[in-house]
Amino acid sequence: MKVEKNKHKLDVILQGDFNLNAVRQISSLLKDRTELTIDLINARFVTSKAVIYMHGLMYADSPVTIKIKNPPKIFFELLKALGLHKMWNLEEIVQP
Amino acid sequence: MEAHLYLEARLQMIGSATDFTYKWCVNMGFEQAVAARMALAVDEILTDIVLYAFKDETGHIEIWFQYTFSEIEIIIQEMGEPFDPERYVYDADKAMKENNFEGASLESVRCMTDQFIFLNRGKDGKEFRLVKRFESADIRDRLPEKYPEQKDDNDVHDDDKNGNSAPGGDYLLTPVTSEDAEDIAKLIYRSYKYSYSKEDLYFPRRIEMAIRHEYKFGTIVRTAAGGPAGYFAVIKSTDSMIGEVGEAVVSPPYRKRGLMKIMMESLIDMSRQRGLKGLFGEALTAHTFSQKVNRKFDFRSTALVIAKSSRRTFKGMDFRSTENVSVVIDFLPLTRRWMKPAHLPEPYTDLLNTIYDQFKAYLYRRSADGSPEDDPGKTNLDLMIHHEKNSALIIAREVGNTFELSCKRLFRSIEELNLTAIYFDLPLGRIPISSSVEYLKKNGFILAGLMPFYHEESDYLRMQKIMTDIEFDAIHTFSDVAGLIKKTVKKEYDESRKEQA
Numbered sequence: 001m002k003v004e005k006n007k008h009k010l011d012v013i014l015q016g017d018f019n020l021n022a023v024r025q026i027s028s029l030l031k032d033r034t035e036l037t038i039d040l041i042n043a044r045f046v047t048s049k050a051v052i053y054m055h056g057l058m059y060a061d062s063p064v065t066i067k068i069k070n071p072p073k074i075f076f077e078l079l080k081a082l083g084l085h086k087m088w089n090l091e092e093i094v095q096p
Numbered sequence: 097m098e099a100h101l102y103l104e105a106r107l108q109m110i111g112s113a114t115d116f117t118y119k120w121c122v123n124m125g126f127e128q129a130v131a132a133r134m135a136l137a138v139d140e141i142l143t144d145i146v147l148y149a150f151k152d153e154t155g156h157i158e159i160w161f162q163y164t165f166s167e168i169e170i171i172i173q174e175m176g177e178p179f180d181p182e183r184y185v186y187d188a189d190k191a192m193k194e195n196n197f198e199g200a201s202l203e204s205v206r207c208m209t210d211q212f213i214f215l216n217r218g219k220d221g222k223e224f225r226l227v228k229r230f231e232s233a234d235i236r237d238r239l240p241e242k243y244p245e246q247k248d249d250n251d252v253h254d255d256d257k258n259g260n261s262a263p264g265g266d267y268l269l270t271p272v273t274s275e276d277a278e279d280i281a282k283l284i285y286r287s288y289k290y291s292y293s294k295e296d297l298y299f300p301r302r303i304e305m306a307i308r309h310e311y312k313f314g315t316i317v318r319t320a321a322g323g324p325a326g327y328f329a330v331i332k333s334t335d336s337m338i339g340e341v342g343e344a345v346v347s348p349p350y351r352k353r354g355l356m357k358i359m360m361e362s363l364i365d366m367s368r369q370r371g372l373k374g375l376f377g378e379a380l381t382a383h384t385f386s387q388k389v390n391r392k393f394d395f396r397s398t399a400l401v402i403a404k405s406s407r408r409t410f411k412g413m414d415f416r417s418t419e420n421v422s423v424v425i426d427f428l429p430l431t432r433r434w435m436k437p438a439h440l441p442e443p444y445t446d447l448l449n450t451i452y453d454q455f456k457a458y459l460y461r462r463s464a465d466g467s468p469e470d471d472p473g474k475t476n477l478d479l480m481i482h483h484e485k486n487s488a489l490i491i492a493r494e495v496g497n498t499f500e501l502s503c504k505r506l507f508r509s510i511e512e513l514n515l516t517a518i519y520f521d522l523p524l525g526r527i528p529i530s531s532s533v534e535y536l537k538k539n540g541f542i543l544a545g546l547m548p549f550y551h552e553e554s555d556y557l558r559m560q561k562i563m564t565d566i567e568f569d570a571i572h573t574f575s576d577v578a579g580l581i582k583k584t585v586k587k588e589y590d591e592s593r594k595e596q597a
Contacts, residue, residue: 017114017135020143021107044118044128045136048200049143056195074132074208081207082200083188 001025005033013039018046018075023053030057034064037095041070051082058088069095097124097309098334099161103142105150105174110142113159117170124163125230125305133208134170134228140201140208141172141224149176149222162334165296165306166484167210167229175221181214211483215509220477220502223509227483232301266320267355269362272329276316277304279324287345293380293421294343295484306331313370314343315362317355325350328359330367330375338374338549339367360393364430373431374549378423387424387574395426396454397578399545400571400585402562403487403517422571424578427548429458434548436461437525437555441533444543444557447584448524451546451577475502479510487517491551492532495523499532507539516563521547521556533559540596542588545581562589 001022002013010033014022018040030036036057040046057064068075071094079085099120103109114135121131138159145157153176160171186199206212211227272280277300284297296302306312314329326346330339341363346355367375377395379386387397402422436459440448452459476494481487488510492499510518520536522529524546536559544558568586573579 016111017139019110019114019139020147021111024107044132045139047136047139047143048197048204052197052200055191055197059195072132073129074136077207078136078204081203082186082191082197084192087192 003029005029008033009035009037011037011039013041014043017043018050020047020049023050027053030064032062034062035067036064037067037069039069040072040075043072044074045072046075046078048078048082051078051084055084055088058093066093067095068093098163101159101161103157103159105146105155105157105176107143107146110139110146113142114139117159117161120161121168121228124168124309125301126168126228127231130228130231134168134226137205137208137212137226138170138172140205141226144201145172145174145176149174149179151177162480163309163311165230165302165311166299167227169481169483170226172224172226173221178216179222180216213481213513215479217509218505220505223479225481230299230302230305232299234298267325268318268320269315269358270318271366272307272314272316272327274304274308276324276327277301277307280316280327283324283327283345283347287347292345297343312343313366315359315366317346317350317359319350326355326359328356328363330363330372332372333550335551336549336553337372338376338553339372341375341377356389364393364428368430373429373434373553375428375430376548377426379426381422381424381571381573384572384574387426387578390426390428391575393428395428396451397424397573397575397581398427398451398548399425399558400573400578400581401425401519401544401558402560402566402571402585402589403564422566424573424581425545425547427455429455429548432458432460434458434460435525439525439528441522441524441528441557442530443533443537444584447543447580448546448557450580454577455548473497475499477502477506479506481510481513481515485517486515487519488513488515489519489521491521491556492523493551495527495529495532500535503535503539518561518563519544520559520561521550522559523551524555524557529557533557537588537592540592542592543581543584545585 001015004011010030012026012029016022018038026036026038054066058066076085079088101113101116103113117138118131118135121134122128126134142157155174155176158173162169162171181202184199184202186203190196191200205226209226210229213225215223215225217223280303281298281300284292310332312329312331314327316324317326319325324347327343328341329343331342332339344356364375377386377390379390381400400422434455436452474494474496475492475498478491478493480489480491482489490506520541522532541559541561544560547556547558550556566589571582573582
């Protein structure tokens with residue numbers, strides 16, 4: 001995982017799929033930062049555990065702003081299957 | 097190419113397993129996006145197993161990757177803490193309003209696969225089965241309904257099979273390659289239109305992948321102009337050195353010219369060269385044509401398997417279709433090193449001896465015949481679900497003193513699948529299995545017959561449990577031995593029905 005961070009922001013480029021392993025690594029780096037950018041250029045899929053993690057961050061009492069880059073198509077399929085596609089503001093979350 | 101992974105149940109292992117899943121699925125013919133869906137489904141299941149089935153305990157997970165021409169099935173087995181996925185139903189409202197994501201991972205699995213089955217086999221562990229079908233072009237959608245050379249005498253079996261004449265005209269006989277796939281699909285369509293029993297042969301991509309992965313080999317006959325005139329293939333068994341002469345077609349204009357005969361002879365030669373110990377045919381019992389043809393090539397009947405697939409119509413045939421299609425298993429040994437089992441189960445000793453007597457020239461008996469091998473103690477049952485046929489095959493790899501208990505657990509776990517038929521293969525020869533046969537009969541199973549060399553080059557006794565009504569009048573057998581088998585099967589079926597009533 002490639003990481004760039006400052007006091008408020010954490011940027012990661014995942015080297016593989018976005019699953020519970022990746023969640024745990026990101027979680028250990030994020031600490032109390034308020035912005036998180038995840039580049040999924042190398043990910044084939046995003047698991048439900050990763051979706052739940054991001055959901056938890058975005059809708060926490062002290063929310064984290066999440067940006068996602070290069071999500072695989074399967075990510076949107078999963079969001080739809082979990083019924084979150086309407087709740088998440090994808091236009092803001094997904095970066096061009 | 098089937099595969100098997102044995103993993104330590106740790107989060108760190110999951111990435112390796114999903115990498116393998118993805119690569120294997122791509123290699124077996126899935127598009128990358130479809131392979132990613134299967135890899136995601138596997139990740140979801142493995143993660144849940146590590147988190148909830150084993151928690152802080154150590155344990156192992158086994159994954160089997162199975163390929164058929166129409167689908168891929170991934171079976172994940174573990175022996176962790178009991179768990180019932182039906183209790184965890186995902187509710188999107190609860191997720192959004194209460195942050196309750198219970199059941200999300202299984203919802204994800206259901207979304208990413210075509211079929212998801214959970215089997216709780218009690219002390220024998222839990223099984224998660226993920227099925228994804230191949231999506232590929234169907235030749236029937238791309239070709240016109242009527243071909244100029246199509247005749248109305250299309251038949252489910254080629255009428256030149258019994259001809260002994262040499263082929264007239266100029267034909268080229270070559271082994272099939274994956275490049276012949278489209279020609280084979282067209283040949284099937286032209287000859288049988290929609291009535292051919294093997295659905296996979298209408299999909300060029302499935303044929304191509306099966307030939308490329310050497311799941312089947314065969315021969316194609318071309319005319320002097322290069323057009324396909326006939327095709328015949330052997331489908332290799334995945335767990336034994338035998339093959340099924342399962343796909344045969346001669347285009348109507350080229351029938352009655354001896355093409356089937358030269359193709360069959362070529363197939364038998366190819367099978368010997370590949371070291372196969374035998375060939376079998378599944379001859380439909382709606383008529384006796386195939387059984388007669390098999391007989392001419394020295395195949396002999398060994399079993400009657402009821403309800404092999406669902407209702408089918410036979411174009412141009414002079415008989416009515418039946419609700420379920422049964423097959424006679426016809427077998428041709430290709431080895432003279434075939435050992436007759438020392439122990440044949442009690443109720444079928446005479447019948448099995450009669451079946452074996454057909455193959456006297458190929459058989460020998462163990463020199464130190466007599467004392468049975470030690471009871472292995474444990475029972476090992478493998479389950480194969482044929483999703484398209486709505487049936488299952490249970491293979492007893494080992495029969496020990498836990499046989500009844502293991503059967504009970506397995507039967508319970510598949511109860512809700514609403515199968516139309518369950519087949520049960522018991523190993524012959526190593527240990528006496530009379531009590532196992534008796535137990536299966538008490539549980540509604542009836543005889544099917546002998547399955548020679550069927551698993552790991554060993555003979556098996558097949559029992560069958562049929563959950564639909566069978567019209568025995570519509571089951572036609574050709575040879576005397578096939579008739580004897582049918583008589584026993586019918587008698588046991590009638591008795592079983594009476595007991596149920």
